[in-house]
Amino acid sequence: NAGVTQTPKFRVLKTGQSMTLLCAQDMNHEYMYWYRQDPGMGLRLIHYSVGEGTTAKGEVPDGYNVSRLKKQNFLLGLESAAPSQTSVYFCASRETGGKYYEQYFGPGTRLTVT
Amino acid sequence: KQEVTQIPAALSVPEGENLVLNCSFTDSAIYNLQWFRQDPGKGLTSLLLIQSSQREQTSGRLNASLDKSSGRSTLYIAASQPGDSATYLCAVKYNNNDMRFGAGTRLTVKP
Numbered sequence: 001n002a003g004v005t006q007t008p009k010f011r012v013l014k015t016g017q018s019m020t021l022l023c024a025q026d027m028n029h030e031y032m033y034w035y036r037q038d039p040g041m042g043l044r045l046i047h048y049s050v051g052e053g054t055t056a057k058g059e060v061p062d063g064y065n066v067s068r069l070k071k072q073n074f075l076l077g078l079e080s081a082a083p084s085q086t087s088v089y090f091c092a093s094r095e096t097g098g099k100y101y102e103q104y105f106g107p108g109t110r111l112t113v114t
Numbered sequence: 115k116q117e118v119t120q121i122p123a124a125l126s127v128p129e130g131e132n133l134v135l136n137c138s139f140t141d142s143a144i145y146n147l148q149w150f151r152q153d154p155g156k157g158l159t160s161l162l163l164i165q166s167s168q169r170e171q172t173s174g175r176l177n178a179s180l181d182k183s184s185g186r187s188t189l190y191i192a193a194s195q196p197g198d199s200a201t202y203l204c205a206v207k208y209n210n211n212d213m214r215f216g217a218g219t220r221l222t223v224k225p
Contacts, residue, residue, distance in 0.1 A: 042118060042215030090157060102148065105158040
């Protein structure tokens, strides 16, 4: 049981380039989330999904797109990377059916945009 | 606005000391509050989750309390060890899909 995994672990992009971050979970969780973490700030929610084929915006969605074609995978896309998107990106998942359920986090992807 | 604040931003203590980390939140209509540990360059590890109807949770040397009316939570670490050195994050869940995080307290326990 791998839990939540993220690919890649590190990436450097040039301004204007595009990329996709992959999050995978093997816990059969319905809910999945993408956060970014910046120095001196807490994690902020970018987008989330409440099930296969569904996505919704979080607190800071601009410049990102997401897709949830399979229940176990949640993809985060940057169409035209900007230096302001330099951050550490975390994926999380949780069970459905209750407001008390914990979120389980992946190890993070460190992205630098030059 | 739903804000979560953690004070202090950094804390250094000698090994063996008991310590308290603080978390405050502006909106008391919470669903739950969760404390996480984050090691440098790593993801988040859940330590304790307190439901809105609970006052505290304990796990080993850790005890987390919740006072919704005052908008505060504390994480108490007993007999601190160098291995406890990490950043501790507080996160408040407000509705089904909205979790707000504090910026964290960076703890250093000196041998």
